[in-house]
Amino acid sequence: MKQKPLISIIVPVYNVENYIKKCVDSIKNQSYSNLEIILVDDGSTDRSGEICEELAINDNRIIVIHKKNGGVSDARNSGLKIMKGEYIGFVDSDDYIDSNMYEHMLRYMLDNQLDVVMCGTSSVFEEKEVASKKFDSYILTDKEDIIEDVFAKSYEGSTTIVCNKLFKRKIFSKLYFKLNTTFEDDEIALSWINRVSRYGRISNSFYKYVQRDGSTTHRKKYKSSIFDVISIYEKNRSIIYRDYIKASESVNYRYWWAHRCALDMLLGCVDYREHINDAYQIQSRIKKNIISIIKNKYNSKKQLFAYTLIALNLSIYKKVKDIHDKKVACNNHRGVL
Numbered sequence: 001m002k003q004k005p006l007i008s009i010i011v012p013v014y015n016v017e018n019y020i021k022k023c024v025d026s027i028k029n030q031s032y033s034n035l036e037i038i039l040v041d042d043g044s045t046d047r048s049g050e051i052c053e054e055l056a057i058n059d060n061r062i063i064v065i066h067k068k069n070g071g072v073s074d075a076r077n078s079g080l081k082i083m084k085g086e087y088i089g090f091v092d093s094d095d096y097i098d099s100n101m102y103e104h105m106l107r108y109m110l111d112n113q114l115d116v117v118m119c120g121t122s123s124v125f126e127e128k129e130v131a132s133k134k135f136d137s138y139i140l141t142d143k144e145d146i147i148e149d150v151f152a153k154s155y156e157g158s159t160t161i162v163c164n165k166l167f168k169r170k171i172f173s174k175l176y177f178k179l180n181t182t183f184e185d186d187e188i189a190l191s192w193i194n195r196v197s198r199y200g201r202i203s204n205s206f207y208k209y210v211q212r213d214g215s216t217t218h219r220k221k222y223k224s225s226i227f228d229v230i231s232i233y234e235k236n237r238s239i240i241y242r243d244y245i246k247a248s249e250s251v252n253y254r255y256w257w258a259h260r261c262a263l264d265m266l267l268g269c270v271d272y273r274e275h276i277n278d279a280y281q282i283q284s285r286i287k288k289n290i291i292s293i294i295k296n297k298y299n300s301k302k303q304l305f306a307y308t309l310i311a312l313n314l315s316i317y318k319k320v321k322d323i324h325d326k327k328v329a330c331n332n333h334r335g336v337l
Contacts, residue, residue, distance in 0.1 A: 008085030012075030019094040026096035032103035043069030073177035101206035120205035152250035164207040253298040287311040
């Protein structure tokens with residue numbers, strides 16, 4: 001009897017002692033059991049590393065790596081260098097997954113001879129689960145269609161992240177995450193797309209994205225790395241203009257999304273007033289290009305309203321966004337204006 005394919009799951013771990021057990025248990029208890037679970041303790045200063053060792057005691061599928069702190073990209077790369085699976089998945093250590101996620105995704109991949117498959121996500125707010133926008137299952141083979149799907153059909157931003165995907169091993173052959181950058185998933189997206197011939201979506205929201213204070217997406221003080229996302233899409237835009245011109249509108253959508261994303265993070269910093277000139281520079285860019293932004297077919301009405309408000313008055317935009325965020329927080333569902 002032919003052995004089932006091995007799936008390697010890479011989990012970067014850093015100071016998540018209150019979350020790591022639930023995360024790993026959700027992987028250990030998968031209905032698909034032929035797994036290699038690589039836990040990379042990235043220099044945790046709490047009990048995360050000890051908990052990883054405890055979880056590995058009774059499960060020989062778990063491999064624990066302890067290393068000096070180097071960030072998410074470095075931790076994932078450490079896992080990629082030792083993994084043995086025919087397929088690769090990534091799970092963040094404060095998130096968790098449905099018990100049948102990898103069984104369903106692998107079956108869909110094998111049935112349709114895919115290089116990568118993506119599932120939907122649900123955001124979890126204090127145990128309340130909110131599914132992302134629904135989509136149908138489908139398969140794409142044209143590179144420009146894949147770029148459009150990943151960069152423009154955002155479905156609340158889940159398309160560029162690696163954690164709701166299953167990859168063939170060959171996609172990550174000598175491909176590693178860039179060190180010392182935020183938005184590492186966006187940075188690597190075009191690289192893995194370039195290696196994909198057959199791409200699929202599966203409609204189920206298998207991946208549970210836990211929203212918590214203190215996570216990397218909830219910033220407190222200003223950091224210049226806020227602007228990494230703009231640099232990433234400046235680079236992506238130049239490549240797509242050169243090699244995949246039919247996908248230009250989709251990367252332009254993402255390029256201006258990156259500006260708004262950086263602006264929102266900046267305005268959300270406790271010390272944003274000290275860096276308000278940076279905010280005005282982003283506003284100026286958006287204002288100069290507002291006509292082309294408005295004409296982009298991928299923007300929703302809510303997004304068009306946000307861009308228009310930014311161009312007209314940054315102070316009013318911040319006030320409207322603050323009210324929106326408070327309302328969203330009260331409903332346990334964090335969104336983007």
